Amino acid sequence: MKRIWKKSLDEINPYIPGKPIEEVKRELGLSDVVKLASNESPLPPSPKVIEAIKREAANVNRYPDGGGFYLKKAISGKLGLPAANIVLGNGSDEVLTTLLRTFIEPGDEIVIAKPTFLMYKISAAIEGAVVREVPMIDFKYDIDGMLKALGPRTKALIIANPDNPTGTYVNIGQLERIIEELSPDILLVLDEAYYEMARGGDYPESVDYFKKGMNNLVIARTFSKVYALAGLRAGYAIMDKDIAALYDKVRDPFNVNSIAQAAAIAALEDEAYMNKVLDIIRKGKERFYSFFENMGVEFINSRTNFVLVKIGADSSPFSKALLKKGVIVRDMSAWGLDGYIRVNAGTESENDKFCQAFEEALGERR
Numbered sequence: 001m002k003r004i005w006k007k008s009l010d011e012i013n014p015y016i017p018g019k020p021i022e023e024v025k026r027e028l029g030l031s032d033v034v035k036l037a038s039n040e041s042p043l044p045p046s047p048k049v050i051e052a053i054k055r056e057a058a059n060v061n062r063y064p065d066g067g068g069f070y071l072k073k074a075i076s077g078k079l080g081l082p083a084a085n086i087v088l089g090n091g092s093d094e095v096l097t098t099l100l101r102t103f104i105e106p107g108d109e110i111v112i113a114k115p116t117f118l119m120y121k122i123s124a125a126i127e128g129a130v131v132r133e134v135p136m137i138d139f140k141y142d143i144d145g146m147l148k149a150l151g152p153r154t155k156a157l158i159i160a161n162p163d164n165p166t167g168t169y170v171n172i173g174q175l176e177r178i179i180e181e182l183s184p185d186i187l188l189v190l191d192e193a194y195y196e197m198a199r200g201g202d203y204p205e206s207v208d209y210f211k212k213g214m215n216n217l218v219i220a221r222t223f224s225k226v227y228a229l230a231g232l233r234a235g236y237a238i239m240d241k242d243i244a245a246l247y248d249k250v251r252d253p254f255n256v257n258s259i260a261q262a263a264a265i266a267a268l269e270d271e272a273y274m275n276k277v278l279d280i281i282r283k284g285k286e287r288f289y290s291f292f293e294n295m296g297v298e299f300i301n302s303r304t305n306f307v308l309v310k311i312g313a314d315s316s317p318f319s320k321a322l323l324k325k326g327v328i329v330r331d332m333s334a335w336g337l338d339g340y341i342r343v344n345a346g347t348e349s350e351n352d353k354f355c356q357a358f359e360e361a362l363g364e365r366r
């Protein structure tokens with residue numbers, strides 16, 4: 001075919017997801033494989049959610065509610081905000097992609113950190129944006145650097161709070177500084193995929209700033225993590241109602257399927273189950289911290305369910321060695337972090353298997 005596709009695609013590397021369990025079983029002939037590579041929930045969805053999924057399955061001859069009335073109502077009730085301030089997406093990935101499609105003209109700029117969630121760069125670059133990446137300092141956000149990188153063509157400052165893959169975060173003081181200095185004509189996008197895990201201490205409750213009238217603030221959240229619905233795809237964002245109206249022009253009319261909507265509503269209602277998931281994550285992470293300390297391995301303190309771990313110069317063969325032992329983690333080379341892996345907390349037995357495989361792989365290397 002003649003070259004008729006978008007020029008912007010030439011510069012883009014596709015997103016590489018964590019390997020699925022079945023693929024690893026098939027390729028390596030293993031029967032027992034654990035996946036700690038995509039920051040998913042350690043538990044399946046709550047029994048109440050599974051019931052809701054079964055109930056809704058009987059209605060899938062119908063199109064979903066394109067406006068997501070009941071899901072928006074459930075979210076707005078929880079947050080104490082009008083439904084007009086909520087938009088929905090097929091995962092928060094789609095929320096962010098749609099937002100960028102809504103705002104970016106070729107040549108516009110976005111400012112992000114490095115390293116951060118890879119989809120910001122990919123989605124913005126597809127729209128022809130210039131992506132200004134501001135290196136973190138000691139794996140923490142460089143607030144000064146990001147503010148300095150803003151320019152007349154900047155459309156959005158996008159911050160994963162907490163960040164993936166570092167697990168570090170922008171605290172209350174830092175957020176207030178950004179809010180003070182940011183032009184009202186630039187969007188501040190806070191991607192809070194790990195919000196429920198990060199809450200407390202000096203982690204900011206961003207919705208309060210929105211309620212105080214910061215209408216260039218967009219807060220994206222997801223049902224993929226503590227609500228255990230990664231496979232169904234449901235995310236949402238809080239934004240000014242005029243921006244939400246623009247977003248709704250751009251999104252697909254039926255972007256969140258009816259099973260995902262029903263499941264997300266049931267998940268929001270089952271707070272006890274979410275707390276159980278949070279508890280398992282907390283214990284798993286504490287276990288990892290003490291394990292890495294005992295092994296003399298460096299890691300970054302994280303406000304999420306995953307930990308960035310320093311392996312040394314050879315993270316790719318190390319990840320492969322873990323894979324052969326039936327443990328899928330994320331090799332961080334694609335993020336430009338050669339020598340690091342990222343592992344998320346799983347169930348107790350999954351964490352056991354990881355720790356054993358890690359110790360063996362380290363021994364084989366030494």
Ligand SMILES: Cc1ncc(COP(=O)(O)O)c(C=O)c1O
Binds near residue numbers: 090191
């Ligand atoms: C920071 C961050 N944002 C967004 C996402 C995407 O989540 P979703 O499943 O809602 O698309 C992830 C997934 O890992 C993430 O780490």
